[in-house]
Amino acid sequence: LITVFTTKEYSPEQLEEFEKAEKEQMNIEMTDETAVRTKSNFITWGIVSLVVGAIMTAIVSFYSLEKELYILGVGAIIFGVILFISEAMSKSGKTSNGFYEIMDDLFHLPKTMKQLAVVQFFSWFALFAMWIYSTSAVTEVHFGSTDPASKLYNDGADWVGIMFAMYNLFAALVAFALPVLANLTSRKITHMLCLVAGGLGLISYMIFKDPNLLLVSMLGVGVAWASILSMPYAILTGALPAKKMGVYMGIFNFFIVIPQILAASILGFMVKNLFEGQPIYALMLGGASMILAGLITLTVYDPDEKTS
Numbered sequence: 001l002i003t004v005f006t007t008k009e010y011s012p013e014q015l016e017e018f019e020k021a022e023k024e025q026m027n028i029e030m031t032d033e034t035a036v037r038t039k040s041n042f043i044t045w046g047i048v049s050l051v052v053g054a055i056m057t058a059i060v061s062f063y064s065l066e067k068e069l070y071i072l073g074v075g076a077i078i079f080g081v082i083l084f085i086s087e088a089m090s091k092s093g094k095t096s097n098g099f100y101e102i103m104d105d106l107f108h109l110p111k112t113m114k115q116l117a118v119v120q121f122f123s124w125f126a127l128f129a130m131w132i133y134s135t136s137a138v139t140e141v142h143f144g145s146t147d148p149a150s151k152l153y154n155d156g157a158d159w160v161g162i163m164f165a166m167y168n169l170f171a172a173l174v175a176f177a178l179p180v181l182a183n184l185t186s187r188k189i190t191h192m193l194c195l196v197a198g199g200l201g202l203i204s205y206m207i208f209k210d211p212n213l214l215l216v217s218m219l220g221v222g223v224a225w226a227s228i229l230s231m232p233y234a235i236l237t238g239a240l241p242a243k244k245m246g247v248y249m250g251i252f253n254f255f256i257v258i259p260q261i262l263a264a265s266i267l268g269f270m271v272k273n274l275f276e277g278q279p280i281y282a283l284m285l286g287g288a289s290m291i292l293a294g295l296i297t298l299t300v301y302d303p304d305e306k307t308s
Helices: 002-006 012-036 042-062 067-092 098-106 111-141 151-174 178-184 187-207 211-228 231-237 242-252 254-273 280-297
Strands: none
Touching (some): 067 098, 178 187, 178 231, 187 211, 187 280, 242 254
């Protein structure tokens, strides 16, 4: 209702003028992009992807490692095949379709988007570590139980539910302060501070022994969550050509899915073989990943950033 009653409607004549101006701008952007865009190197990366995928799959099979690790090897092989298909389309001139355009755009991401993709990767890896291992970590470390049938374990699992509700509440409240902080500093610094707060929140799982103090941890996570859902997109919007906004935003979300697949593939292996079966260390890894994402944010080029 707020949208309905507060959004201004434009007349058909105004919309026609907007469309005319947009087409003129698109022609300029297409000319500029054609001048600088090089041919996508599908073959080279396709070979690399196939070789890496085959090696990873062979290692997992030879050493009888966790089966979820096959996801990485097989995924790399499938990506390699997709790249070869893209190259075949390019040679045959079948480039006027969504599949080819997405693959071609993937190899010609704007500078800001490439940098933010790395930030997103480490940010979301940390979040998936938290979502997957918070229950097992809290029930073991803070409630002293690893038996899902025990009362202590279920009390711990219920408490994690409350924790997750609280970080979402914190995020909703913090969201109002982010634009103010961004105006006082910059969007990059704001996002960096928020991610560091989230990383410290995850690391504090190990420090706080009282389950009630984990709400402080969730405050840090909530701050990061509010920024992750807004600040990267605010920065990215100013760096994308209008005619490619939709497809680039879709590609940008690849870097939410990829860390999810990676987390699901390797964290179980790491907890079992490197962390001696203690899931709390997966959260420590997630905290370090989020702090790293925050530091990388400082290297991102924000085209709309104020300069003195």
